[in-house]
Amino acid sequence: MGALQLHVFYLILLPTITSQVISKQGEWKSATATYTKQADASIITEGACGYGDLHKASYGKYSAGLTCFEVRCVDHILWCLQGSPSVILTATDFCPPNYGLSSDYGGWCNFPKEHFEMSEAAFVEIAEKKAEIVPVQYKRVKCERRGGMRFSMSGSAHFFQVLITNVGLDGEVVGVKVKGSKTGWLPMARNWGQNWHSNINLVGQPLSFEVTASTGRTVAFYSVAPANWQFGQTFEAKQFK
Numbered sequence: 001m002g003a004l005q006l007h008v009f010y011l012i013l014l015p016t017i018t019s020q021v022i023s024k025q026g027e028w029k030s031a032t033a034t035y036t037k038q039a040d041a042s043i044i045t046e047g048a049c050g051y052g053d054l055h056k057a058s059y060g061k062y063s064a065g066l067t068c069f070e071v072r073c074v075d076h077i078l079w080c081l082q083g084s085p086s087v088i089l090t091a092t093d094f095c096p097p098n099y100g101l102s103s104d105y106g107g108w109c110n111f112p113k114e115h116f117e118m119s120e121a122a123f124v125e126i127a128e129k130k131a132e133i134v135p136v137q138y139k140r141v142k143c144e145r146r147g148g149m150r151f152s153m154s155g156s157a158h159f160f161q162v163l164i165t166n167v168g169l170d171g172e173v174v175g176v177k178v179k180g181s182k183t184g185w186l187p188m189a190r191n192w193g194q195n196w197h198s199n200i201n202l203v204g205q206p207l208s209f210e211v212t213a214s215t216g217r218t219v220a221f222y223s224v225a226p227a228n229w230q231f232g233q234t235f236e237a238k239q240f241k
Contacts, residue, residue, distance in 0.1 A: 024095060028137040031114040033071065035123035052182055058193050069145040071136050072126055079131035085123045088141060089118065090171070092096065143171040144241060151209060152234040154195075161197040162188070168240035175212035180205030181227070204228075206222065213240065 069089050073080035096116045101107035108115045116136065120129070127134045145168045155161040164173055174189040176196040183203055188196040205224040212218040221237035229235070 014143070021085060028139050029114070031071075031116060031121065031136050032108060032133055033116040033118055033120045033127070033136045034133045036192075037120055037121045062204055067143050068139045069116075071118075072142045073134045074137050075135050076127075079134045080127045081126055081128070085126055087122050088144070089116065089122060090143065100191055106216075114138075140170065143168055145171075148236045148239045149211065149221065150222075150234055150236050151161045153225065153229060153231050155197065155231060157201045157203050159199060160202045161191060161195055161199060162209070164194050164196065164209075166236075167211075167213070169213045169215055173211055174216040175218075176212045177210040178202065179208040179210070180182060209237070 049136075058156045064222040070086050071089055071092075073088035074084055078114065079234055095109040095115060097110045098107045099110055101110075103113045107113075109117065116138065122128070126136070145166055147166060149167055150165045152163040152165070153160070154163065160178070161176070162176070164176065167173055173194055173196075177185045178188055179185045180200075180202045183200065183202070186198055186200055188198050191197045204227055206223055206227045207229065208222045209224055210218060210220045217240060219240060224237045225233070225235045
């Protein structure tokens with residue numbers, strides 16, 4: 001998504017918490033955590049980042065990519081699991097504030113409070129399920145990812161939009177350019193979440209993309225989509241190294 005604002009993120013569990021495949025970035029900071037109850041112990045099916053069905057987009061409860069954090073329960077002898085195990089989480093949605101309730105009870109996401117609303121599956125990896133809210137520590141880490149970056153086409157001839165998913169590094173895309181066979185590199189505007197758009201007619205042209213992450217790293221992905229690409233299709237390119 002956009003800039004880092006912990007108080008507005010829903011987060012979900014990655015399939016592994018092995019530190020050797022996740023490079024640590026930054027110091028531990030303090031926050032709180034709760035969980036949302038879902039029938040499948042997962043998280044919401046869609047989010048405010050624009051990924052649609054999170055499970056189909058590979059952002060289910062065991063997903064990878066986007067902005068990632070390592071989180072552990074601390075300083076609560078009753079609710080935190082012994083040894084303070086940690087989980088790696090990815091942000092997929094806004095955690096809406098509720099200013100009608102106290103930030104200490106119910107208004108967990110009220111600004112400027114830093115809070116993680118996790119899936120139940122992730123929460124029980126670090127704390128007792130019956131806990132309503134627990135103190136945690138978090139730090140930003142490198143996103144683990146499987147396969148290449150994905151580009152999903154939508155829109156129309158005069159409103160081309162691409163959704164970018166499965167992003168490595170810190171997972172936060174801050175700039176996108178597109179290039180057709182009849183154009184130079186064209187800056188794209190953020191529509192919402194990780195949907196980027198251009199008003200140039202790109203139908204019938206093979207497409208290349210240039211993606212910039214918040215780390216400042218920019219990579220060009222050439223010939224991502226062939227000339228006969230169609231709206232609704234998703235193409236996979238290489239990955240940030």
